[in-house]
Amino acid sequence: DARVTQTPRHKVTEMGQEVTMRCQPILGHNTVFWYRQTMMQGLELLAYFRNRAPLDDSGMPKDRFSAEMPDATLATLKIQPSEPRDSAVYFCASGRTGGADTQYFGPGTRLTVL
Amino acid sequence: GESVGLHLPTLSVQEGDNSIINCAYSNSASDYFIWYKQESGKGPQFIIDIRSNMDKRQGQRVTVLLNKTVKHLSLQIAATQPGDSAVYFCAEKGWSDSWGKLQFGAGTQVVVTP
Numbered sequence: 001d002a003r004v005t006q007t008p009r010h011k012v013t014e015m016g017q018e019v020t021m022r023c024q025p026i027l028g029h030n031t032v033f034w035y036r037q038t039m040m041q042g043l044e045l046l047a048y049f050r051n052r053a054p055l056d057d058s059g060m061p062k063d064r065f066s067a068e069m070p071d072a073t074l075a076t077l078k079i080q081p082s083e084p085r086d087s088a089v090y091f092c093a094s095g096r097t098g099g100a101d102t103q104y105f106g107p108g109t110r111l112t113v114l
Numbered sequence: 115g116e117s118v119g120l121h122l123p124t125l126s127v128q129e130g131d132n133s134i135i136n137c138a139y140s141n142s143a144s145d146y147f148i149w150y151k152q153e154s155g156k157g158p159q160f161i162i163d164i165r166s167n168m169d170k171r172q173g174q175r176v177t178v179l180l181n182k183t184v185k186h187l188s189l190q191i192a193a194t195q196p197g198d199s200a201v202y203f204c205a206e207k208g209w210s211d212s213w214g215k216l217q218f219g220a221g222t223q224v225v226v227t228p
Binding site (some may be wrong): 004031033040043045047048050067091093095100101102103104105106107108114 | 213214221
């Protein structure tokens with residue numbers, strides 16, 4: 001049963017600290033998405049990659065957020081420095097071009113910045 | 115103090131009844147639509163999708179209806195069960211958007227009562 005995995009599942013940190021979230025897309029999927037979900041804004045697209053290349057990161061605060069795909073099996077989302085307003089659940093999703101535009105979501109990382 | 119956030123519409127359904135969840139979309143150029151289910155503490159889970167060249171598609175206990183004339187999408191769940199309690203999101207993709215780039219709705223909370 002292929003699934004998107006995310007680590008850590010929960011992260012509590014203090015304001016100003018660096019946070020790195022990791023995602024392993026489903027094997028064979030070539031597109032990876034990062035989303036943020038909050039009660040205020042709902043589900044927001046932060047960035048996405050195709051074949052490891054960033055396609056769109058317009059939803060991401062540029063000054064403190066960065067997203068990368070070091071290889072086809074790992075995507076990272078980094079926040080430095082973190083702020084309390086970054087507290088949210090961050091989801092990674094993956095999909096494969098050539099078929100339906102379906103994305104499969106991971107379980108999320110719940111981030112709390114104190 | 116009182117928390118402020120998205121006020122999700124709520125649908126209360128008695129166990130065994132059929133549920134109908136509605137979604138209005140705004141982009142007449144959207145050509146692909148998906149329904150996701152999100153249980154508490156989990157990531158959105160794919161339920162069913164439909165392309166704009168169809169007006170109905172059926173899955174296991176679920177049916178999606180698409181009315182392009184009034185830009186309306188609905189998800190019908192037959193014989194609703196307690197495990198169907200979740201937030202349901204519709205998502206759409208414009209024909210000119212990059213593969214997989216979805217616009218998500220705010221969601222509908224479904225509560226199944228015994």
